[in-house]
Amino acid sequence: MSKPSKKINFYRTSLQYLIILLLGYMVVRAWIDKSYLPDYEAYCPVGGMQAFSGYLVNSSLACTMTTLQIAMGFALIIAVILVSKLFCSFICPIGTFTEWLGRIGSKRKWMFTPKAWLDKGLRIFKYGLLFITFYFTVEAGELFCRKFDPYYAVFTGFGGDVAVLYALLALLVTILGSLFIRQFWCKYLCPLGAATNLVAYTIYFAAITVVYLILVFPAGLSISWTWYLGTLCLAGFLLEILKPETTIFPLIKITRSEPLCTHCKICDKVCPYALNISTADKVSHIDCHLCGDCVTRCPEKGALTYNRRKLQWLPPAVVVFMVACGFVWSSFNEVPTIDIKFGTPEQMAKASFYEQKGLLSIKCYGSSMAFANQVKEIPGVLGVQTFVKHHTAKIFFNPSVINPQGIKAALYTPxxxxxxxxxxxxxxxxxxxxxxxxxxxxxxxxxxxxxxxxxxxxxxxxxxxxxxxxxxxxxxxxxxxxxxxxxxxxxxxxxxxxxxxxxxxxxxxxxxxxxxxxxxxxxxxxxxGMFTPYDHRFNEFEKKDTLHLGIYEIPFTECLYPDKKDSVPYLRNHLMADKGVVRFQTSWKEESPVLLIYFDPGKTTKQAIYLSLTRPKLHIQYKSGETEDIVNPFTFPALNNK
Ligand code: SF4
Ligand code: SF4
Incomplete structure (x- = not known):
């Protein structure tokens, strides 16, 4: 009886260990160097694909997403079409981890093969998750899968955007599932697995996309992108359960030589997906991610090859090449975080633009939108793109109305x-x-x-x-x-x-x-010169007879203190709870600032105001209705009743 080859799948194992080492380095460095902020999703292609979908729909990029991730998403798509699902087999840390768990399950003989109906039924979950994660990511402009992604949860220590309960549940299901069913996560739960399978069904994927684009653009029908996404997910699931074989694409497939094969079935056993290789002419099953384990462990030299050639080097070489291409492309290009045009197409055709660098306050989608709202108010400005990675904005303007100098002056905050x-x-x-x-x-x-x-x-x-x-x-x-x-x-x-x-x-x-x-x-x-006056009227001040208002005047030098001056509005908010207080004003008197509190003597007293001013906590009421108690940073001289 033939024995499996003792050779190891060198390229694959090396790349998997390299990724684990890289992640380990990030964890250890973040632990030692508190100023280092690791980005565990920096190379995540599924995040890139979701971010790019959001960009196409909303002209905005999720803040946590980078051009590199989008580049990795495109690299993954090209690699899937030309070669196979190489990210799954060579890079994905969850795939590696669950595969190792599977080996423990195999050694302990815990593994079982689900019945065909169960195997097919369970596959719907990953398409459901694909729909949900893409839908909510595009709608909310933030990566939704982070909430329950076991990988993100583990590496961020269940911090960040993680919904702890969902993430724990996902982690538990993944670990238990992987100990009992081969490639449990990849086959049934992974949204990236679903997305790559859709791409691997290239012809169907392209056909649905072309039909959708024809219906929307030349035909002018108003069909939401969610119908397109839903159709893709449903088609992917139906194809997986009814026609799991791919056609022309991916272009590279494992091929078996009947004359050299001894039908020992070792390949079937070592395949992470337990695919039927020993009787197939070529492995076209959608689950095959071209890991090459079957080729490495086959005892008969030349019985298993890639498109009938010895191309074992090709998949890892493509992985390295595509990742390098992603790095190079993303270092020369940046997808805008927002791309908003206020002008008409005719105005935009004649628009000039300039780049404003060094905008450190542009850090994410929210600050980009705030910046866009600011430039929109400047006459002659027609549009704006922001690039948060380099804190830069590209501002489009009508040169006959304004020039870059005028825009900069209007934008500048003294x-x-x-x-x-x-x-x-x-x-x-x-x-x-x-x-x-x-x-x-x-x-x-x-x-x-x-x-x-x-x-x-x-x-x-x-x-x-x-x-x-x-x-x-x-x-x-x-x-x-x-x-x-x-x-x-x-x-x-x-x-x-x-x-x-x-x-x-x-x-x-x-x-x-x-x-x-x-x-x-x-x-x-x-x-x-440094004093900034403050004056706020409230509690129906306008209905009051100002001649009959009381004025409580208190020295207020602390409104100049750098660490306290920003809390002046909180003090005003706190005093507003007293309905007898109707105006809060700071003023310069002779040599120093004073606080003037106007009040209705029929409703409140200086004593009550003093008690409120000197409470250890300020009670803040926000417009949303939420309240918060903060430490009162101010001190006031004792009440003078004269
Ligand atoms: S290809 Fe044939 S010889 Fe090679 S492992 Fe499979 S069954 Fe055995
Ligand atoms: S058929 Fe071979 S290459 Fe494909 S997944 Fe199975 S072991 Fe890997």
Whole structure:
């Protein structure tokens, strides 16, 4: 009796271990280096396919998706059509893991083969999941499969977008299923498996796509993309259970030589899908992912080949080539996160455009849309594309109405930022005027403030539009000199805690010019210049007789404090709960800011307002109806009843 060859499937095993090692490296590095944010889906082709579908439907890309993932999605599709489902056999970590679990199940003799009706019936789940994940991803603009994807759940430690209960259930089902049924995950649950099978049924896939496109475009019928998706999923399932053999595509198939074959059936046993190879002329079953295990373990040299040739090197070579192509293509191209046109097709045909780089606040779909809404208000702007990876926007405009300089000026948000309050011992502050290159975005101002906070002696800065951006810095000449300020501004990188995450910020600013005059400003004028008045009327203020309103005036220097000034609106929100309070105003009086609280003496008292102002927690009521209690950062002098 023939014995299986002892050879190992070298290329496949090497690639599988390489992927596992890469993932292991990401986990260990994230554990050691807290500033490293691993992206476990960076190369996920199914995410890329979903993201690209969303882009076609909504002209927007899911924030977590990158051009690289889309490139991997296209690489996978091309590889499936030309060769086979190579991602499944050579790369997919879930496939590798469940295959290893299957080996444990085989050794322990737990494995069983489901009856044909059960095997066919279970296959509907992966098409159902394919429909659900694509549908919700395109509708919501975010990767829906993350909620229950066992791979994503395990590598993110059940954090991120994971719905813990669903993910745990998916993980449990996958582990148990893989111990008892060969390739349980791949055959019955994997949405990527369903998508690649659809592509492998190339002719049917192309036919449905062409019919849909004809109905929608030349025929002008309004058929939602969900009907197309649903038809594809149903067709994929029906083909799998009624006609599991593929036709011409994929082009490469395992072929058996009858004269050389001894019918030992070893190939049937080693096939991860338990396909019937020993009696077939060629393996056309949709489950075959061209792993080559049957070829490697067949004891008869030349009995199993690829299209009757010794091409065992071809599938791994295609995997490496396609992944490399994906990397190269994505490094030269970027799919826009949003692509929105406000102008008519005629206006767009004559539009000019310019690229605005360094927009650090453009980080995702939401911030891209906020930016689009901002540029839409500028007369002459016709459209915008954003590229979050490089924080860049491409702005389309009518050159007879506006030019890039005008757009930049309209987009620029001037900043007035207090870094620290000068103590009473500081009588005079020095003023440094400079122009900063590569500075445009509000996030740039945030980075500059973060850098200045690390240096005692810098009290404030303000910026005004210009190219370079004109910046005025207030500082104490006794603590640092302009040369030191220049070196701080030109810091190449520094560590930053942003949203509780340690990251490395790389500002890239440079000083274009610097005016080292010895202009000074006294402390009082400086504070007054930094003061921003605040005035809010509410609780039916307009119906009140202003002559009969009480005014509670309190010193409010803390509204200038850098760490407290952003909480002023929360204090106002907190006071609004008292229906007798009708106006909240901050004002500059003589030498310092004051808070003026207008109230209806028939409904509330100074005592009640004082008690409210000095509560340890501020009770915030949001427009959505939700409430939140936050620590009250303000302190107030005792109530003077005079
Ligand atoms: S191809 Fe023939 S000889 Fe080779 S393992 Fe299969 S049954 Fe045995
Ligand atoms: S038939 Fe051969 S190549 Fe295809 S899945 Fe089975 S073992 Fe792998």
């Amino acid at each position: 900043v007035k930022e207090i870094i620290a309050l000068p103590g009473p011992e500081v009588n005079q502050l020095f003023v440094l005027d400079c122009g900063i290159d590569h500075f445009f975005d509000p996030n740039d101002a945030f980075l500059l403030a973060e850098m200045f906070k690390r240096q005692p002696g810098i009290y404030s800065f303000e910026t005004h539009f210009g190219e370079p951006v004109k910046t005025i810095i207030y500082y104490d000449e006794n603590k640092l000199k302009p040369a030191r300020i220049k070196s701080i501004i030109e810091t190449r990188e520094f560590e930053l805690i942003d949203n509780e995450q340690k990251t490395t910020a790389k500002p890239g600013f440079s000083i274009a010019w610097m005016n080292e005059s010895s202009i000074t400003v006294n402390r009082k004028d400086f504070l007054k």
